[in-house]
Amino acid sequence: MQCKNLAVAVKLWALLCAIIGISLTSDTVLTCVLSVLGFAYLATQKNRRLLCSFGIFYIFLAALLYLIRFHNLHMVIFSEFYVLMFWNLSPVFIVAWDLITTPPGELSAFLSRIHMPTPIILGLLVMFRFFPTMKAELKSVVRSMRNRRLTALGQVLCHPAASCEYVIVPLLLRCLQIADQLSVSALARGADYPGVRGSYYGKALDWRDGLWFTLWTVGTAAFLLVGGVRL
Amino acid sequence: MEKSNKWTVRDVITTALLTVLLIAIQLVVNMVCMANDFVSMVLSVGFTMLLCAPVYFLMVSRVHKRFVSLAYMTILGLVFLAMGNWYLLPYYIVAGIICEIILWKNGWESKKKMTAAWTAASLLYNGVNLLPIWFFWDTYEAFARASGMEQSYIDSFVSYYTSPGWLVFIIVFTTACGFVGSLIGSGLIKKHFKKAGVL
Secondary structure, three states: OOOOOOOHHHHHHHHHHHHHHHHHEOOHHHHHHHHHHHHHHHHHOOOHHHHHHHHHHHHHHHHHHHHHHHHOOOOOOOOHHHHHHHHHHHHHHHHHHHHHOOOHHHHHHHHHHOOOOHHHHHHHHHHHOHHHHHHHHHHHHHHHHHHOOOOOHHHHHHOHHHHHHHHHHHHHHHHHHHHHHHHHHHHHOOOOOOOOOOOOOOOOOOHHHHHHHHHHHHHHHHHHHHHOEOO | OOOOOOOOHHHHHHHHHHHHHHHHHHHHHHHHHOOOHHHHHHHHHHHHHHHHHHHHHHHHHHHOOOOHHHHHHHHHHHHHHHOOOOOHHHHHHHHHHHHHHHHOOOHHHOHHHHHHHHHHHHHHHOHHHHHHHHHOHHHHHHHHHHOOOOHHHHHHHHHHHHOHHHHHHHHHHHHHHHHHHHHHHHHHHHHHHHHHOOO
């Protein structure tokens, strides 16, 4: 099913609310309220893939936190501190990942409409497209290494520095190539042109955007009111 | 020919791309190191600075202009701001300014200045672990207790940052890793990237 993206302005507002919420709260466990709001927000956008992956991760965290707090679980390889840290940061992860996976056309149209300087728009778009691009590049580097029999455990353990070099050098060279290709593409599409850019994908605000703008505002305010604020 | 100091589209894209790569490496190393308290608290920052040095060297050498380090540090600070540590944003901006001062006079052409800048950045990077404990102890302790840690466990967990011996070791280890990483970075630049004609 196709995602029904909310407007970029609402996504940015949701991110700001989540950051304010987790930064100011004095009750870190209660951040589940913001996470639940985040899951509902993903469900409204029919973003099932993100909903499932974050949902499974969050349930796992909840189970760990329950065992730590009520059954004195002490893990040998992962501190309780980090479990709560991930729990606390989950609302930001959910909302930020939803923003990052927004189609670049919608993002640039919005940023251009609010007169954001071109270098910042370009920088943000490159950052947001980084993860899918790098995933593909890393896969191709590992495939090449496997062809040359450089991924065997013995080889990696006996020559860790060389193995690091085999990964990092082609990856960096590819990064530079991508940067060049993106620059040419951006210039060809008028990145240096000072006017306001439009987009085929730019969308107007509708009632759903208004509703989620209000929900995030009220939800964060209520969360801070109930959970308390640390200054 | 005199090169202009004005940033081009290519500079912006290169800086953004390599900055995200640096931050991604830092986050991955930190997450892997979280498996063990000692590695996470004592060694992780050093490992991070060692692995990130070649990327930083490539970024500074490739863009060849001022404010690359400041841009990188500011973006890093913004990531920490998004994670709820607002005080790390001004801290990293100051760290970026210090790197810029070191690199101010064509530092991107000098291996020594780039090494000095990254070594200083490595030393200052310790702030990510030390600032919350030194200046926000109450918040840190409340968080640790809320996570289900007992007081004795919290004390042993943070003892690395409160005992002077461990503190000196962490600072020296991180700075040394940054320095060694810089040497590796400049070696890789000479061995691969200059030969490939991308610099």
